[in-house]
Every structure is written in C-alpha cells, then in structure tokens.
Amino acid sequence: MANPLSSSFLSFFLLSITLVFLSSSSSKKLGFAFEGKETIESNNHLHHHHTHTVQVSSLLPSTTCSPSTKDPNRKASLKVIHKYGPCSQFGQHKAKTPTHIEILKQDELRVKSIHSRLSNKLAGGRGGDLIDLKASTNIPAKSGSSVGTGDYVVTISLGTPKKDLTLIFDTGSDLTWTQCEPCARSCYNQTETIFNPSASKTYTNITCRSNLCNELISATGITPGCSTTTCVYGIQYGDQSFSVGFFGKERLTLTRTDVFDDFLFGCGQNNQGLFGGSAGLLGLGRNPLSFVQQTTPKYGGFFSYCLPSSASFTGHLTFGKSRGGASKAVKFTPLSEASNGTSFYGLDTTGISVGGRRLAIKASVFSASGTIIDSGTVITRLAPAAYSALRSAFRKAMKAYPLTDPLSILDTCYDLSKYDEITVPTVAFSFGGGVTVELEAVGVLYIPRISQVCLAFAANSDASDVAILGNILQRTLEVVYDVAGGRVGFGPASCS
Ligand SMILES: *[C@@H]1O[C@H](CO)[C@@H](O)[C@H](O)[C@H]1NC(C)=O
Ligand SMILES: *[C@@H]1O[C@H](CO)[C@@H](O)[C@H](O)[C@H]1NC(C)=O
Ligand SMILES: *[C@@H]1O[C@H](CO)[C@@H](O)[C@H](O)[C@H]1NC(C)=O
Helix, strand or coil, rough: CCCCHHHHHHHHHHHHHHHCCCCCCCCCCCCCCCCCCCCCCCCCCCCCEEEEEEEEHHHHCCCCCCCCCCCCCCEEEEEEEEECCCCCCHHEEEEEEEEHHHHHHHHHHHHHHHHHCHHHHHCCHHHHHHHHHCCCCCCCCCCCCCCCCEEEEEEEEEEECCCEEEEEEEECCCCCCEEEECCCCCCCCCCCCCHHHCCCCCCEECCCCCHHHHHHHHHHHCCCCCCCEEEEEEEEEECCCEEEEEEEEEECCCCCCCEEEEEEEEEEEEEECCCCCCEEEEECCCCCCHHHCCHHHHHHEEEEEEEECCCCCCCCEECCCCCCCEEEEEEEEEHHHCCCCCCCCCEEEEEECCCCCEECCCCCHHHHHHHEEECCCCCEECCHHHHHHHHHHHHCCCCCCCCCEECCCCCCCEEECCCEEEEEEEEEEEECEEEEECCHHHHHHEEECCEEEEEEEEEEECCCCCEECCCCCCCCEEEEECCCCCCCEEEEECCC
C-alpha cells in the first residue's frame, strides 16, 4: 500500500468502516440458557424497606463538586467523574452539555448497536461486508455535540515520560485507544495535550505480521489494515463515533505503584465523534485485548466501581481485590454462560419487585432475552412484558403524584414541583444464585427537572433483545466484576 497516512488510504479505511454496520465481535445470542426452566427463588431475602422517602430538593444535582474521600483500603483506585458535571475538569474544552432529548437519543443508538452485536441476524462475514455494502451511510460528524460512548471518565497515564489522559471507561467495549500526534487525519478537541508517541521512549508500533494484529478483529469487529508495516486498527461505536490509527504498545501507569509495560492500545490518527473532551476510551470488556484481560496477571481479572448519585459527586474505579478481599456485604451472581465469548458481562435476571412485592413476570420472559450489565448505557432496558409489569406497579405505588408528559423513551414521568418530600417504592432485582439487589431511589429515576421526574426504565422493542442494566440503575451501588471467578457482585452504596 502507498503512503500509509495518505488521505486516500485513510479515506478508504474510513469509508470501509462506515460500511460495516456495527460488525459484531460476537454473533452469539444471549439468553436461552435457562429457557423453559422455572427458577425457584429462595425467599429469605427480606426487603427491609418497601419505600424510600426523598427530599425533592435533593433530586437535582448541585452546581458544585463534592469529591468523595479516598478509601485507604483501595490501592489501585481511580476517581470516577461524570463527563459533563461540575466535577469534570474539561474546562474550556468541555463539550457542550447535551439536552436530555439528545442524551436519550444517543442512548437509543448505543442500545441498538448492542442489540445488533448480540443478534444472530448480523452474523456472517465481516470482511465481505467491507466490500459488498453500498456506500449508504455517512458519518454524521457532530463532533463534541452530544453523548458518545459512555458517561464516566477516569485518568490514567501513558508513555515515558508519562502523560495524563482522561478516558471514558466502558464495560461494553474492549480496545483502549487515545488520540495520537500527529493526528494525521483528524483529532477532536480534548482537554489534555494529545499523546505523542514519538516523544515517548517506550512506544512501539505493532507490525501487521504480528498475531496481535489479527486479534484486533475480535475486539473491534473490523479487519485491521496495514500501513507500511504497521498494524492499523479501526473501531466504530453505535453512535457513529470512530477512531482509526496505529496499533501500538506502550507503558501504562495506573497509579504510582501499578505500571504496565507493553500495554496494547490504539494510537488514533483519525478520531471523530462524541467523546466530549476526553482523550479516548478505556475498554473494560471481556475480550483478551481489554484492559481487564491485559492486566489479569496483576489484578486477577477483578475490578469494581461505584458510579456517583449525580454528576456533582465522584465515584471510584478500582482494580484488584481490596485488602481483605471483597466485602462480605457484596452478593455475587454467576456470569451467564451465554455471554462468554462476547464483550459483555451477562447475568441472569430472575425477578423484579416493586415496594417489596414480586412482580408476576414469567421466568421465560427473562430467559428469552438474557441480561447484560453495562457502564455506558444510561436507561435500563427490559423485555416488553417485564417493563410493562414494572411500570404498572410503579405507577400504582406513585398514584399520589401527578403524571406529566413523557420524555423521549421515558413514558412514566411525574411533576413533583408541588412537593417537598415524596415516597418512592423500592425497586429490587433478583439474579441467579438467589441474589436480590435493592436499588436506591436515585437508581430508578431520571431527573431532567423537578417538574418532570421519570422512571428510568424502558422496554426493548423485541422480546428477544437482550435486557441491559444501565448506569442509572447502578448509581451508588458497589458493582464488583470477578471475571476470573465468573461472577458479578453487588454491594451496598460505596460512594455518594
Ligand atoms: C477546538 O478548539 C479550538 C481552539 O481552542 C477552537 O477554535 C475550535 O473551535 C474548537 N473546535 C471545536 C469543534 O470545538
Ligand atoms: C509507527 O508506524 C507509522 C506508520 O508506519 C509511522 O508513521 C510512525 O512513525 C511509527 N511510529 C513509531 C514511533 O515508530
Ligand atoms: C464461561 O466462563 C466461565 C468463567 O470465565 C467459565 O468458568 C465457564 O466454564 C465458561 N463457560 C463456557 C460454556 O465456556
């Protein structure tokens, strides 16, 4: 191939990736594992609280940041910050905060891309797609104008001497990448100085002939390219954001004591989309190229996080078991076997309760869709039958409050402007292994304004589409991924 960075090459590559309509890193369908088996649930999890009493004034995030204090038991722990809130240090390069309608629209795109990656329908040759499809899609380059690939960021360092980079972390994708000089084709504005591999003593390009180059396809769904002898990756997200560049390895510094040589990552030369001032993405999925898998020798495939209750607080992302192991209060459910071999963390939902009462939802409703947990999806998606049962029980318990206009995909919204205090029914999810997780009030509500406070759940359009536990549901819970142990755990609130 001619000059690797000639615009014709990258145009070709770029064109190609726009044509791969959400190629899958796996075409495996979740669910079905327990089809037909009624799950018998132990009933010894007493719900201590059937309702939450909430001060209405506390529902809106404050305009100032109240950072959490560091837990001395957490060693390799990074502060988790919402991309757009007052704790974000993106300053002048902070992308314009999107409207709620835009946030929910981007969320729909992410969910669509997850559904197609996990669907059999798109199974089939990826390589062929690059050539066969007609140029019917274009990249809508609305750079920086809206939510991209996740809402929460952490700061790591790369290179020698090391440079701080703030990356979106995403349990639903694998390849870690950052924008790199010389930005041969395009870089979006980011807060920190763009990483320059030529200024680092520890950067190495991966060659096209390396087996590592071939492994990219399973992490990105896109056949790698070749530029002279350097392996070229391409990755595109559900919202049409993308990054294309050189596949390299480099020293990654997580904390003063936790340093990883030869960390494989994408050094992006052509990056566009909705990354909102961040320097790129930290992939926490299940593929061998993900950060979690690459650091398994040190952390044993174990990490946890707490997403804060609102953008005016910070949470944490911690790698490795904290001293003394996982807290006894953390309850574990097995990773679903159907999700093995995909990027996603699957678990088996067995029931939902509202106000302490178990909803009448057939086990087959949960098993036909399967469930994943995702840090980057905002609104939890449920099978249509599960959502309608949840909605009617929630509305019944909230009948004292006036319903108001729906907001995009959210159809159960209340006008609370006349109330100082409200009573919200407790929502709890049960998972395989007899684990029941009670959600906080902030975990069930999406709150654009006090006059429009919405139930933060929506229905999938198809009963076979995977259910997704989104990041609002996870707020303030300690979520523990024991990947090597094949299980995910939930603990009580571990951040504000
Ligand atoms: C990027 O930053 C430059 C300089 O700060 C500014 O002029 C430009 O408008 C920004 N571009 C976008 C897309 O925000
Ligand atoms: C990596 O490979 C690209 C493409 O061949 C080349 O332009 C670049 O200089 C290489 N970088 C380093 C640090 O070797
Ligand atoms: C799925 O993964 C878990 C843990 O990673 C492992 O124990 C189990 O054997 C795997 N199951 C299948 C069917 O591959």
